[in-house]
Amino acid sequence: MGRVAVKTRSNRRKTAADGLTVLKAASLTELEWVIHGFSTRTGGVSKAYGGNSLNLGVTEQDTAEAVERNREIFLKRLGAANGRKLWPTAPMHQIHSAVIHRVDAVAEKTLQGDGLITNVSGLLLTVRTADCVPVLLADGKKRVIGAFHAGWRGTLARIVEKGVGEMRRQFGSDPGDMVAAIGPCIHACCYEVSDDFREKFRTQFAYADDLFEEVFDSNSLHLKYPLLFLNQRAPGHGDAASKLHLNLVEANRRQLLDSGLAEKNIWMSELCTSCRTDVLFSHRAEFGQTGRMLAAIGIRG
Ligand SMILES: [Zn+2]
Numbered sequence: 001m002g003r004v005a006v007k008t009r010s011n012r013r014k015t016a017a018d019g020l021t022v023l024k025a026a027s028l029t030e031l032e033w034v035i036h037g038f039s040t041r042t043g044g045v046s047k048a049y050g051g052n053s054l055n056l057g058v059t060e061q062d063t064a065e066a067v068e069r070n071r072e073i074f075l076k077r078l079g080a081a082n083g084r085k086l087w088p089t090a091p092m093h094q095i096h097s098a099v100i101h102r103v104d105a106v107a108e109k110t111l112q113g114d115g116l117i118t119n120v121s122g123l124l125l126t127v128r129t130a131d132c133v134p135v136l137l138a139d140g141k142k143r144v145i146g147a148f149h150a151g152w153r154g155t156l157a158r159i160v161e162k163g164v165g166e167m168r169r170q171f172g173s174d175p176g177d178m179v180a181a182i183g184p185c186i187h188a189c190c191y192e193v194s195d196d197f198r199e200k201f202r203t204q205f206a207y208a209d210d211l212f213e214e215v216f217d218s219n220s221l222h223l224k225y226p227l228l229f230l231n232q233r234a235p236g237h238g239d240a241a242s243k244l245h246l247n248l249v250e251a252n253r254r255q256l257l258d259s260g261l262a263e264k265n266i267w268m269s270e271l272c273t274s275c276r277t278d279v280l281f282s283h284r285a286e287f288g289q290t291g292r293m294l295a296a297i298g299i300r301g
Contacts, residue, residue, distance in 0.1 A: 019043045020054065021279065022077050025136070025181030027267035028297070034138050034145065035079045036297040038183040038269065040279050044070040049281070049291050057128045057292025071294075080124045080298055087298060089124045090116055094149050098157035100166050114154050115163045117146040119171055121299040130283040131273050133248050134183040134295030135160050135256075139173040145297045152197070155251045156204055164259035175260030182268045183295045186284060188213050188247035190274035195244055201251075211251045214242040 020043025028036045044054030048061040054070045055062045072086060080087040088106040092113055099113030104120055116125040125147035127134050132151035138144070148154070148163045167173040192215070201208035249268055256266050273282040281290040 019052070020073060020077055022074070023184065023269060023271075025183075025267040025269075027179040027265055028136060028138055028181050031138055031140055031179065033143060033300050034297060035300060036136055036138075036181070036295075037074075037078050038134065038181075038295050039074050039293045040184075041277075041281055041291065041293070042279055044073060046070060046291060049286075049289075053281075053291055054293075055281070055291030056294040057130075059291060061289060062291065074294060074296075075124065078124075078296060078298070079300075080296070082122070082301070087122055087124045089126050089296075092116060092127075094128060096149075096151050096153035098154060098159040098162050100146075100148075100159070100163055102166070102170050114149040114159055115146060115166070116148075117144065117163065117166055117170065119144045119299070121301045124296050124298040126294045126296045128292045128294055129183070129185065129273075130281040130290050130292050131186040133185040133252050134293075135163070135252055136181045136183070136295055136297045137163060137167065137178055138180075138297065139167060139171070139178050141177040142171050142173050143299060144171045144173050145299060147295060147297050150248070150252055152193070152246065152248065155248055155255075156200060158204070158255060160252050161255040161259050164256070164261070176262065178261050179265040180256050180261055180267065182249055182252055182266065184269045184271040184273055184276075184280050184293070185248060186274045186282065187249060187272035188245045190272055190282075190284065191246050191248065192243050193246045197246055198244065201246075205251075205254070207254055211247050211254075213245045213247065215245045216242050 021040045022037040041053045046053045046055040046062050046066040075086045090103045091110040093110050094114050097114050100115030101111050101113050103118045127147045127149035135148040137146040144167050146163050148159050150159050273280045274285040277285050
């Protein structure tokens with residue numbers, strides 16, 4: 001008598017899309033003409049960052065083949081495909097600027113900038129991040145969308161405010177009709193910056209002081225051995241054990257509000273990339289040896 005095959009729980013072959021998690025913003029999910037999503041680390045075929053991961057940017061550690069396959073997996077999950085044909089994306093080399101491009105058709109050459117806007121369906125707008133802030137926008141009335149990459153430089157240069165402005169100027173969008181989604185990025189908890197950042201932001205924003213937090217450093221010698229330092233601190237001087245942290249999520253939320261968006265129309269992911277390297281890529285937490293995530297938005301055909 002032959003051996004009886006043991007029936008496994010599922011005979012289906014494990015595919016690369018298993019374990020794939022794409023984050024969705026409630027604000028954008030309500031618009032049935034929009035497809036969107038924020039990729040995470042999970043799922044995919046990259047081997048460069050531990051296990052299988054969904055790296056969506058060409059890096060020194062990963063292969064171009066893995067990135068291409070991951071892209072296909074991600075776009076299919078989003079619904080950015082007509083049959084087997086994936087929607088085109090506008091290739092953009094990100095330069096931490098406030099440069100925004102209106103995309104009416106897919107350009108042959110790679111654009112330089114950090115923002116993309118369109119009202120054309122069947123095109124996917126994407127920005128790549130691994131700590132920086134991805135912001136997606138949609139005008140529910142005029143059916144216009146935008147995708148923006150805001151690191152500290154782009155935030156300081158007001159890329160998101162300029163993005164709303166470009167949507168107004170180019171398509172007559174009313175910010176009151178817009179919904180926004182701020183994706184996973186490095187949060188204030190993990191974003192320590194040097195003291196000169198406060199001055200940089202003060203030159204640009206009246207509310208700059210609201211964007212910074214003084215975080216007491218629990219690892220500091222000052223805390224462990226207070227008596228050692230007690231006599232060395234001049235009266236009235238700041239606590240040397242505190243560190244300055246910048247809140248980029250709040251900075252971009254303020255820009256959206258200043259641009260005229262309603263507070264209720266702004267969705268924010270609660271996930272900090274640096275805290276959650278189990279599910280997200282973080283440039284800072286992983287010392288640059290990490291993958292890239294995509295924030296994507298498109299208009300259904
Ligand atoms: Zn954090």
